[in-house]
Amino acid sequence: MTATAATPLPRPTAPQRWLALLLVSLAMFGNYYVYDALNPVIDLLRTQQGFSYGQIGALSTAYNVAALLVLLAGGYVIDRFGTRTAILVFSAICVAAAALTAATPHFETILAGRFLLGLGAEPLIVAATTVLAKWFSGKELGFAFGLNLSVSRLGSASADWSTSFASPLYANWQDPLWLATGVVGVGLAAAALYWMQERRAQGRIDLGEAGETDRLELRRLYAFGRAYWYIVALCVVFYATIFPFRTFAIDYFQQAHGLGREAAGLLSSLLPMAAIVLTPLFGLWADRVGRRALFMVAGTLLMLPLFLMVTYLPPGPLLAIPFTAQSVPATLLLVAVLLGGVFSLIPAVLWPAVAYIVEARRLGSAYALMTFCQQVGWAAVPPVVGLLNDRAAAGPGNPAGYAGGMWFYTALVAVGLVFAWKLWRLESAAGNAAA
Numbered sequence: 001m002t003a004t005a006a007t008p009l010p011r012p013t014a015p016q017r018w019l020a021l022l023l024v025s026l027a028m029f030g031n032y033y034v035y036d037a038l039n040p041v042i043d044l045l046r047t048q049q050g051f052s053y054g055q056i057g058a059l060s061t062a063y064n065v066a067a068l069l070v071l072l073a074g075g076y077v078i079d080r081f082g083t084r085t086a087i088l089v090f091s092a093i094c095v096a097a098a099a100l101t102a103a104t105p106h107f108e109t110i111l112a113g114r115f116l117l118g119l120g121a122e123p124l125i126v127a128a129t130t131v132l133a134k135w136f137s138g139k140e141l142g143f144a145f146g147l148n149l150s151v152s153r154l155g156s157a158s159a160d161w162s163t164s165f166a167s168p169l170y171a172n173w174q175d176p177l178w179l180a181t182g183v184v185g186v187g188l189a190a191a192a193l194y195w196m197q198e199r200r201a202q203g204r205i206d207l208g209e210a211g212e213t214d215r216l217e218l219r220r221l222y223a224f225g226r227a228y229w230y231i232v233a234l235c236v237v238f239y240a241t242i243f244p245f246r247t248f249a250i251d252y253f254q255q256a257h258g259l260g261r262e263a264a265g266l267l268s269s270l271l272p273m274a275a276i277v278l279t280p281l282f283g284l285w286a287d288r289v290g291r292r293a294l295f296m297v298a299g300t301l302l303m304l305p306l307f308l309m310v311t312y313l314p315p316g317p318l319l320a321i322p323f324t325a326q327s328v329p330a331t332l333l334l335v336a337v338l339l340g341g342v343f344s345l346i347p348a349v350l351w352p353a354v355a356y357i358v359e360a361r362r363l364g365s366a367y368a369l370m371t372f373c374q375q376v377g378w379a380a381v382p383p384v385v386g387l388l389n390d391r392a393a394a395g396p397g398n399p400a401g402y403a404g405g406m407w408f409y410t411a412l413v414a415v416g417l418v419f420a421w422k423l424w425r426l427e428s429a430a431g432n433a434a435a
């Protein structure tokens with residue numbers, strides 16, 4: 001029986017909310033897993049298929065170009081067809097993209113697969129955010145967002161760990177990508193269950209209004225102040241450094257430092273692993289003390305020497321990675337742990353900082369614009385790093401050939417530090433003026 005107009009519908013109960021969170025988070029787990037599944041097969045694509053680093057960079061950029069097109073189209077599908085259909089359709093696109101990427105050895109097909117993934121994965125993130133806002137509005141929303149991001153990052157870490165738990169698959173480049181197709185298929189099954197849950201809730205439960213889907217409104221560019229643009233600039237250079245570094249990291253640890261695939265995968269997984277635990281804690285800390293610009297300065301300062309440390313410092317003694325049978329050089333472990341700290345700290349303060357300086361009615365477009373700029377920066381860097389590696393003939397016989405890419409990351413972080421510092425100065429000046 002459904003309620004009449006006179007009797008208001010009840011809000012979702014706690015079990016209903018947590019079931020929605022579980023299902024949407026599983027879809028996001030698959031989303032992040034399939035994105036990062038390409039990273040551990042880069043060396044195989046190079047040795048078995050003869051791909052250059054420039055081509056690997058293009059595979060990364062194809063995802064961003066697609067994501068930019070979807071962002072430009074706005075939240076049309078979500079608004080037009082509703083969240084439950086959007087989650088299902090975008091998850092299905094991710095499965096098709098994963099299968100296309102794994103299906104044939106042709107570069108063009110793999111490129112098309114990564115492009116299709118960008119068309120499905122990025123709007124799936126937007127749709128998932130909208131779903132959580134509906135079920136959790138007014139109740140534990142921040143906590144639900146945090147848990148959702150942690151489960152997503154667990155997907156990234158699991159793709160890295162697949163070098164250990166699925167090591168026999170790494171005899172060729174295709175089998176790990178078929179595994180990724182299976183994982184994102186489980187995500188699609190969760191999306192289908194969510195579809196049923198939301199349909200069942202229709203007319204029985206008050207799911208409230210999720211609010212407008214974040215839209216990109218380029219004519220509003222002028223409407224934001226200097227502080228906003230400093231945050232956007234830091235966002236661009238931060239993600240244009242950390243995501244491309246993660247794309248190439250496993251191959252880099254293998255070729256430049258002689259690590260086996262399993263050890264390289266475990267080392268790379270320290271970044272998302274740290275973020276699972278530390279991002280919510282840094283978020284809580286910043287909520288208590290404020291001073292987000294100072295956190296951003298500290299994060300970029302800490303990040304600045306890391307790519308040069310990993311390039312030029314002696315490797316140091318071998319240290320065991322806890323709970324595994326793998327050992328890695330101390331310098332690499334230290335750099336991975338510190339990068340994990342930065343990967344936790346900066347996102348924890350960067351995204352919420354926008355909410356403090358932009359008025360609520362413009363927050364949707366502020367985030368959409370920031371994500372748009374993020375994708376542009378992130379798209380540009382992998383081909384440059386690929387080109388630098390190719391030109392220097394980087395490889396196991398010439399580990400110094402990777403230094404150009406590492407200097408490029410360092411230069412990007414230096415630019416980020418300038419913007420973080422400018423933001424800090426601006427905020428200090430505003431604080432003093434208010435005092």
Ligand SMILES: NCCCC[C@H](N)C(=O)NCC(=O)O
Pocket residue numbers: 032035036122125156239347371374
């Ligand atoms: N591995 C998937 C990439 C997620 C991209 C997403 N647009 C994003 O930037 N998320 C924020 C984050 O810190 O992960």
